[in-house]
Amino acid sequence: MDDLQxxxxxxIAADQRIEPxxxxxxxxxxxxxxxxxxxxxxxxxxxQPEGNWILRAPTLRRKAILLAKVQDEAGHGxxxxxxxxxxxxxxxxxxxxLLAGKQKYSSIFNYPTLSYADVGVIGWLVDGAAICxxxxxxxxxxxxxxxAMIRICKEESFHQRQGYELLMAMMQGTDEQRAMVQESVxxxxxxxxxxxxxxxxxxxxxxxxxxxxIKRHSNDELRQRFVDMTVPQAEALGVTLPDPDxxxxxxxxxxxFGEIDWSEFKAVLAxxxxxxxxxLAHRRRAHENGAWVREAAAAYAEKHARKQEVAA
Amino acid sequence: xxxxxxxxxxxxxxxxxxFGTGIEDVATEITAPVPDGVDAADLAEYCLMLGxxxxxxxxxxxxWVSNAPELEEExxxxxxxxxxxxxxxxxxxxxxxxxxxxxxxxxxxxxxxxRFRNVALAELTDDxxxxxxxxxxxxxxxWRLALLQRLLGSRDPVLxxxxxxxxxxxxxxxxxAARWTLRLGDGTEQSHRRMQAALDTVWPYVxxxxxxxxxxxxxxxxxxAANPAExxxxxxxxxxxxxxxxxxxxxxxxxxxxxRGRAGRQGVHTEQLGHMLAxxxxxxxxxxxxxx
Numbered sequence: 001m002d003d004l005q006x007x008x009x010x011x012i013a014a015d016q017r018i019e020p021x022x023x024x025x026x027x028x029x030x031x032x033x034x035x036x037x038x039x040x041x042x043x044x045x046x047x048q049p050e051g052n053w054i055l056r057a058p059t060l061r062r063k064a065i066l067l068a069k070v071q072d073e074a075g076h077g078x079x080x081x082x083x084x085x086x087x088x089x090x091x092x093x094x095x096x097x098l099l100a101g102k103q104k105y106s107s108i109f110n111y112p113t114l115s116y117a118d119v120g121v122i123g124w125l126v127d128g129a130a131i132c133x134x135x136x137x138x139x140x141x142x143x144x145x146x147x148a149m150i151r152i153c154k155e156e157s158f159h160q161r162q163g164y165e166l167l168m169a170m171m172q173g174t175d176e177q178r179a180m181v182q183e184s185v186x187x188x189x190x191x192x193x194x195x196x197x198x199x200x201x202x203x204x205x206x207x208x209x210x211x212x213x214i215k216r217h218s219n220d221e222l223r224q225r226f227v228d229m230t231v232p233q234a235e236a237l238g239v240t241l242p243d244p245d246x247x248x249x250x251x252x253x254x255x256x257f258g259e260i261d262w263s264e265f266k267a268v269l270a271x272x273x274x275x276x277x278x279x280l281a282h283r284r285r286a287h288e289n290g291a292w293v294r295e296a297a298a299a300y301a302e303k304h305a306r307k308q309e310v311a312a
Numbered sequence: 313x314x315x316x317x318x319x320x321x322x323x324x325x326x327x328x329x330x331f332g333t334g335i336e337d338v339a340t341e342i343t344a345p346v347p348d349g350v351d352a353a354d355l356a357e358y359c360l361m362l363g364x365x366x367x368x369x370x371x372x373x374x375x376w377v378s379n380a381p382e383l384e385e386e387x388x389x390x391x392x393x394x395x396x397x398x399x400x401x402x403x404x405x406x407x408x409x410x411x412x413x414x415x416x417x418x419x420x421x422x423x424x425x426x427r428f429r430n431v432a433l434a435e436l437t438d439d440x441x442x443x444x445x446x447x448x449x450x451x452x453x454x455w456r457l458a459l460l461q462r463l464l465g466s467r468d469p470v471l472x473x474x475x476x477x478x479x480x481x482x483x484x485x486x487x488x489a490a491r492w493t494l495r496l497g498d499g500t501e502q503s504h505r506r507m508q509a510a511l512d513t514v515w516p517y518v519x520x521x522x523x524x525x526x527x528x529x530x531x532x533x534x535x536x537a538a539n540p541a542e543x544x545x546x547x548x549x550x551x552x553x554x555x556x557x558x559x560x561x562x563x564x565x566x567x568x569x570x571x572r573g574r575a576g577r578q579g580v581h582t583e584q585l586g587h588m589l590a591x592x593x594x595x596x597x598x599x600x601x602x603x604x
Contacts (some may be wrong), residue, residue, distance in 0.1 A: 041536065055374065055592060078384070
């Protein structure tokens with residue numbers, strides 16, 4: 001056991017990848033399963049807020065872009081559940097844990113999408129924040145997760161550009177459309193900042209995850225990077241980020257920003273956000289409505305496997 | 313081993329199911345001149361028929377997003393909807409170019425239901441029943457594939473190009489629907505009952521697929537349109553092979569009646585289309601003059 005642990009530690013120290021058949025500490029395995037499952041669940045629940053506008057997309061081009069994006073999210077969910085399965089987890093069981101409220105998904109999806117500008121703002125801010133969080137995961141110590149993240153990050157960057165492009169188009173449209181974009185930014189800015197998780201002083205899992213090289217940067221570092229990246233984009237777009245304390249700090253070489261309302265973050269995390277119940281109920285309903293279909297597929301596969309045995 | 317045995321064992325390794333389907337600009341592909349001896353208004357009307365079939369059916373399928381029974385089905389159904397909306401964009405753009413409207417979006421979002429030219433099968437709601445969605449897709453895609461195969465040789469280069477791209481896509485839609493027809497038909501007692509009921513429900517809408525409108529008659533004579541009457545044999549061949557394997561029975565129900573001979577191709581629809589358009593067109597109509 002000590003040899004195995006030593007080998008694991010050496011692999012991590014040398015910045016090499018742990019692969020599914022390598023020995024790994026139970027805590028490492030559990031942490032990864034939890035994190036990858038949460039990420040997969042986020043992709044799946046994340047289909048709902050944007051899916052809310054597929055049927056009402058205002059042009060055929062926008063409809064196609066949005067459909068393709070939401071489809072990508074389903075695809076990301078598939079890769080990620082597969083990555084979790086390399087650790088011995090099972091997709092159906094992970095889904096049950098999600099539906100039972102025992103595993104989480106990103107809190108951002110507990111906010112409603114109330115206008116078409118939200119489709120663009122989710123692309124720009126929410127996918128932008130996700131990219132900041134996820135790009136370092138491409139160097140995560142666990143091989144299958146890191147490789148899945150490379151593909152996912154490429155597609156997320158594409159989504160972010162598409163979201164920003166929609167907002168650019170809307171800002172060149174009518175006054176009503178410009179107001180729609182600003183209103184949407186006002187609602188999504190703070191929840192986007194919350195996507196990086198609690199402040200470092202209050203983030204119990206960060207240290208161990210960084211030691212295992214699952215995580216490469218702290219929550220606050222990534223949040224700062226996101227703010228610094230986003231402010232010039234907001235200026236180019238012509239929208240105001242809803243934070244009177246937001247200003248360049250030449251001494252730090254970063255933007256200072258106002259205090260996040262952590263009570264709202266905790267409330268949403270605890271299930272009391274605007275859409276927590278709705279999102280889970282939607283997922284449960286789809287899952288239950290599909291039960292007879294999955295049962296049929298299983299019964300069919302079993303019948304035909306038996307027929308092949310008899311024939312052989 | 314028949315084609316559908318092979319299908320039922322197929323895995324999802326098909327190249328065309330790559331994520332992030334390209335969203336190309338359609339404007340340059342639809343400006344070819346009208347073939348000699350063909351009335352532009354007829355051709356525009358025909359593009360509306362085929363385009364509306366794709367748009368309306370694609371929209372119905374997109375209702376499944378985030379509601380599908382399994383993640384693989386989320387991906388497959390979204391992809392199917394995307395393919396059909398892609399076909400609709402080319403066809404509506406062509407119709408607009410020929411004088412039917414300003415552009416694809418005006419045609420999709422500003423027309424009232426009586427100006428839609430799709431067959432009723434495309435617009436039927438499936439009420440969130442997967443079996444119903446599969447029955448509709450099986451019949452729609454078997455029929456559309458037969459049409460597109462005939463359009464490969466159309467004298468209109470745009471229709472021929474749409475067909476060339478569409479044949480591959482719609483063949484996959486049909487195979488997907490056929491695989492699920494097999495699994496549901498020959499799955500559990502419940503799935504068998506539901507799949508049979510779904511087929512029975514959509515069956516009265518099949519006869520309309522084979523009717524030839526006046527516009528089509530003229531364009532068939534000009535070597536531009538496909539003859540829908542000829543597609544019956546193709547659709548029957550699919551059903552004759554598939555249904556017995558799926559332990560399902562070919563429904564025996566009379567075709568849905570017309571209103572003095574008028575149906576979808578003449579703009580006389582089911583009550584369901586108006587509700588679909590009320591949702592689909594709401595945002596576009598709320599913001600006249602907006603840019604998206």
